[in-house]
Amino acid sequence: MYISRIDIENYRNFESVSVRFKDGINLLIGQNNSGKSNLIRALALIFDSSVKKQLSIDDIYNNISLEKLKQHSPKISIGVQLTQSDNENLMGDELVTVSNWLTSLQEPYQAMVQYEFFLPESEEARYLEDVINASNVSDVWQIIKAKFIRHYINKTWVGNPENQVSIDAESLNKFDFQFLDAIRDVERDMFSGRNTLLKNVIDFFMDYDIKSDKELTEEQQTEKIKSRRESFEIVSKELIEKLQERLKSGNKEILSYSNDIGASFDNSTPDFEGKISESELYSVLQLIVKQNTGMNIPISNNGLGYNNLIFMSLLLAKMQVDSNGKYLGSNAKVFPVLAIEEPEAHLHPTMQFQFMKFLKKNIKEKKVKQVFITSHSTHITSSTSLDDIICFYKENGKTGISYPGKVFYNINEHQNSECKEDSKKYVQRFLDATKSNMLFAEKVIFVEGIAEQLLIPIFAEYLNKPLEENHISVINIGGRYFEHFLYLFDGNKDGTIKRKIACITDLDPTREEKDRSNTKSKRCYPYELNIEPMKYKYSVNDSMVKYKDDGHPNIRSFTQDEVFGKTLEYQLAFENENSRLLLTPSLQNYTELEDIIILLEQEKNTEDLLERLRDSDENKRITDSIRTANRDTWDVELKKKAVFASRYLNSVGKGENALELSVALKENLEKRGTEEYQNFNVPNYIREAIEWMCEGL
DSSP: OEEEEEEEEEETTEEEEEEEOOSEEEEEEESTTSSHHHHHHHHHHHHOTTSOOOOOGGGBOSOOOHHHHHHSOOOEEEEEEEEOOTTOOTTSHHHHHTGGGEEEOSSSOEEEEEEEEEOOHHHHHHHHHHHTTOOSHHHHHHHIIIIIGGGOEEEEEESSGGGOEEOOHHHHTTEEEEEEOSSOOGGGGTTBTTSHHHHHHHHHHTTHHHHTOTTSOHHHHHHHHHHHHHHHHHHHHHHHHHHHHHHHHHHHHHHHHHHHHTOOOTTOOOOOOOOOOHHHHGGGOBOEEEOTTSOEEEGGGSOHHHHHHHHHHHHHHHHHHHTOHHHHGGGOOSEEEEEEEOGGGGOOHHHHHHHHHHHHHHHHTTSSSEEEEEEOOHHHHHTSOGGGEEEEEEETTEEEEEOTTTTTSSSOTTSOHHHHHHHHHHHHHHOOTTGGGGGTOSEEEEESSHHHHHHHHHHHHHTTOOTGGGTEEEEEOSSSOHHHHHTTTOTTSTTSOOOEEEEEOOOOOEEEESSSTTOOOEEOOGGGTTSSTTTEEEEOOOTTGGGSTTSSSSEEEEOOOTTTOOOHHHHHHHTOTTOGGGOOTTOTTHHHHHHHHHHHHTTOOHHHHHHHSOSOHHHHHHHHHHHHSOTTTOOHHHHHHHHHHHHHHTTOOHHHHHHHHHHHHHHHHTTTTSTTOOOOOOOHHHHHHHHHHTTTO
């Protein structure tokens, strides 16, 4: 059995939402204030017996329309569905526990429990009478707060809610819901035997070598443990006797005061007697950390992260204790659930990976049935299966739910399921701690390589549209693999993350010889397109053409001009042919490019620029192609831009040059408003992408 779904209405930030869960780990990620913590608290309202069930007006969703408020008093409803697990033993305790909760007997069986916080029907008429003349929503809430919230009651039903069968405490107590919220101080629990948590764990694991020895019968285990207890009683009795012996003379002096005050009468005399039980000695035990140096330090001297891990391990140990039917009999829990808010709060990345590994191991060993985690950590996300992730996002002020592991199925009819599964595997491999940020960002720009990733944030600052202020992340996918990731964000499909997505890709014009078989397409320059149509077949990258302009509700592609475009590096030089900012230290042919800039500043003609190119096969190709380029399209100024852009393209190493260029552009930006500042043109297609992403803010 596992919690398979929760339906929430009018609770905190949820107007109406339904969230599906899976057996095992459920990782809830997403933006701040999207409702992750509130969902955990909604579960706790039902399954955690220590949680106060009576809510307040602040717990009611406050964006209900005036019309609805005048029709009926606001009500909170939280319904939870439980479903039969795969390979579940139907003769086990789980089905028995929810037998009165069942809504479907067919396998997999389903059970239902629903919490409601509402105004009793006896007060409803008075409520409607009081709010009928309210002119705005705030007036209604003031009326509720002043007159009606104190009359609100809570009920928890099981089975079909319409039957209003009240939940029984015995069944509910079979659920062990342990909730660690984000603001926790495990050190206040004083890791010592006085603490109830540690005491219960020690009590269970005392003589565990005997209890876990499967070669012994139950009678043999009982006999061995009894023998140890008897040995302990003999030793403890000797200790008490030694204490009494040392107190013998002092005892008379102490008790003399009772005689003097008249406390001794009727031949009765106060005295000392004692017996030490095993559990009483737990209080002298203190959790420590043994170091390789041989030194022992108290657990309270450790960092918060380390202590949080230890505390969670003890908590899971206690859950194991509480679910042990052999140990607790009919009082044992049958459904242990662990909910943890932001476990990364005190854990560095390595510990976060170890933490997730630890949880998966406990799930596999069935020490805990289901785990719910809220997190903002990309490290935790990257160490988790896509199928385990539930993504919360905001759309038009309301919370949306996405299931990244499910969006790869039934997306496009023309693609078979094998291709979709390949995309899912690709995305799963791709989501490391850096790139999984795409699941958290409010908007995402996908780019092909490291150069765009490094430069686009700087370009945005030149446009006075900083990405961080607009909640935009740039994700480098390492090639033209956009479609794999767009499954996650396709706003036309259910269960996806509805976020604004820009895909920036290179035009990359190519040509292929027609008369040769088995030849591969080779890259060509923009001015070479269609100049030899009898010899070559020409093409450009059109893989993202369906996302151009307004072809999709939330995804758009941007690329260079279809006539003059090629790659980012080419476009940088083509639109900044006079900029020395492009001349970075690692640039090859530095002097040659600097000379071309000087010739451009002197307004020399195209031939002067071509003559400056050193002798090489590639430069000869550039020279011949520019000379024969279509004159109607390529005028003199455009040809001069093309000479510089072509030479610059062949002189850069993408990664190193992009890093140096980003530094140079950043330093130049800091000089804005001074005479030292140099104008720089952001390539037009990137400008369009950034401006589109920032629209509507």
